[in-house]
Each structure stands twice: as C-alpha cells, then as structure tokens.
Amino acid sequence: MIGAIYPGSFDPVTNGHLDIIDRASKVFDHLIVAVLENPRKPPLFSMEERVRMLNSIIDVYNNVEVDYYRGLLIEYAQKRGVNIIIKGLRAVSDFEFEFQMALANRKMDCNIETMFMMTNNMYSFISSSIVKEVASYGGDIKDLVPPRVYHVIMDKLAAFRT
Ligand code: PNS
Secondary structure, eight states, X not given: OOEEEEEEOOTTOOHHHHHHHHHHHHHSSEEEEEEEOOTTSOXXXXXXXXXXXXXXXXXXXXXXXXXXXXXXXXXXXXXXXXXXXXXXXXXXXXXXXXXXXXXXXXXXXXXXXXXXXXXXXXXXXXXXXXXXXXXXXXXXXXXXXXXXXXXXXXXXXXXXXX
16 A cells, blocks of 8 residues: 655645646555645645645545644654655746755655656646735636635635725
8 A cells, every 4th residue: 555645735725736636646545635834935724724625625535635734744754654755846946946855855764755746737837826816916716726715715815805
C-alpha cells in the first residue's frame, strides 16, 4: 500500500489543486491532503474553513482524506508514517522555491521523497492568491474554483463588505 501526502495552505483550494488531487489519487493507494500553515502567507480562511472546503470536494474519492497540522511538514509525514510528498508545479517560477523546500525537507529526513506533478496546462495560471485578488475586485472566479468553494469565497467576501 503506497500512500502520499499532498500538502499546501489551500487558502482556498482551486481547480489547479483539485487536478493534482484527482491525478495523485489514481497513482497512490491512499492520498492525504494536508492543510499546513505557510508562514510566508497570512491566510484569509481559518484552518477549519480550509479543511471544510477540501472535505466538501473530495467526497467522490474513496482513497483521499483531508487532515491538518500546525508544524513542520516533515514532522507530520513522520507522524503519519508516509514517505512521499506530492507537490504541484505550475511553471518554472515555482521551481526554485519548491526545490529549496524539497532539499530542506530531505535534509531533515532523507527517507521522505518529494515528487513533483506538472499541473494541467489549463490550470497553470491559477493560484489561491490570484483567485483571492480577482474575487476581491469583483472579477469572475467561477471557472477557477470548484462550485462549492466558490460559494464559500463569495460569502467570506460579502462578510468583509458588511
Ligand atoms: O500551498 P502553499 O502555500 O505553497 O504550501 C506551502 C506549505 C504549506 C506546504 C509549506 O509552507 C510548508 O510545508 N509549511 C509547513 C512548515 C514547514 O514544514 N516548513 C518548512 C519547509 S522547508
């Protein structure tokens, strides 16, 4: 049984993330989508909201679970006994930082491998930051996020405006 962890801040989950979840779920017997804190990006959604959004879209997969962790990704992987980390790569611009994180993670535990999946070119321009920016100025994000997530984002922005 081969398991993998797909980590991210998922603030919010996008169609690009969902594409990686879908494809990784076909490669691994078990996939854990793990919501972690990214200290470089203060989140819009709480950890609980991000977990809820993910849970609302993964019910079609019987080998995918959503979890969260406050701490190091490597510590979490060790705790779960999983030695593969899956990351999505959208463009060359992602590579440098992902490479640095993969090496830092390997330094902490050389038994845990980071593997990269190329994003589907339909989604290569989508990021959580772009989604939040477009939505905050009233732009249409319907094609960028799953429908259930769209409503949560719209509700959050409406709450800010009132
Ligand atoms: O979706 P993101 O924001 O690109 O995901 C980045 C994330 C959350 C995977 C990364 O910040 C992370 O691993 N955070 C946990 C803390 C950690 O392990 N930091 C050391 C990385 S070398």
